[in-house]
Amino acid sequence: MKRYIVGITGASGSIYAKRLLEVLEAKEAEVYVTVTEAGRQVWNDELEVNIRQQLGDNKDSNSIIYLDNQNLSAPIASGSFQTDGMIVIPCSMATLASITQGHSSNLLERAADVALKEKRQLIAVPRETPLNTIHLENMLKLSKLGADIIPPMPAFYNQPETIDDLVNFVVGRVLDRLGVEHDIYQRWKD
Numbered sequence: 199m200k201r202y203i204v205g206i207t208g209a210s211g212s213i214y215a216k217r218l219l220e221v222l223e224a225k226e227a228e229v230y231v232t233v234t235e236a237g238r239q240v241w242n243d244e245l246e247v248n249i250r251q252q253l254g255d256n257k258d259s260n261s262i263i264y265l266d267n268q269n270l271s272a273p274i275a276s277g278s279f280q281t282d283g284m285i286v287i288p289c290s291m292a293t294l295a296s297i298t299q300g301h302s303s304n305l306l307e308r309a310a311d312v313a314l315k316e317k318r319q320l321i322a323v324p325r326e327t328p329l330n331t332i333h334l335e336n337m338l339k340l341s342k343l344g345a346d347i348i349p350p351m352p353a354f355y356n357q358p359e360t361i362d363d364l365v366n367f368v369v370g371r372v373l374d375r376l377g378v379e380h381d382i383y384q385r386w387k388d
């Protein structure tokens with residue numbers, strides 16, 4: 199069974215995280231989820247459903263394990279806890295800056311720091327527009343540290359018709375990078 203960490207922050211685009219979790223759950227992966235305070239607020243606003251109800255109280259799911267972002271003694275805070283990768287989706291510019299600086303002031307940032315120090319896959323899905331020079335420099339720095347930067351930029355060559363199509367394209371590209379098989383978007387010339 200694959201084991202992933204999903205970190206959700208207060209950038210716009212909670213729907214990307216929701217879709218990613220649905221796919222990983224369907225794949226019966228073990229998924230450790232932690233959400234920043236701003237991430238919780240934006241999720242509740244954008245998806246109009248309480249994130250705790252959707253994730254933490256989902257008794258039917260053996261797959262999603264919800265961790266308090268202030269709990270720095272959670273398993274994912276330690277490098278000895280083996281995982282197959284971490285995805286920060288969506289990734290705010292604030293969390294991007296903290297990860298890039300090795301700040302580790304909450305569980306999400308610490309888990310990302312662990313991924314970098316253990317040379318495990320770290321994928322960031324940074325969302326902001328327009329981007330200032332600090333944002334761009336932080337993305338470059340994170341990329342140089344070995345992380346994958348996958349901005350949520352849907353393509354239009356596959357003729358998307360719905361918001362789901364756009365979301366699936368972005369999440370599909372994250373899954374491609376993780377090496378998880380899926381068919382949630384139509385590939386070029388498929």
Ligand SMILES: Cc1cc2nc3c(=O)[nH]c(=O)nc-3n(C[C@H](O)[C@H](O)[C@H](O)COP(=O)(O)O)c2cc1C
Binds near residue numbers: 326
């Ligand atoms: C509705 C809403 C949308 C936001 N969208 C973004 C965004 O797209 N990108 C971003 O970097 N910050 C965005 N922010 C601001 C972040 O939530 C804010 O910087 C916060 O401190 C990030 O904290 P976190 O990184 O701990 O989640 C948004 C805030 C709100 C309320």
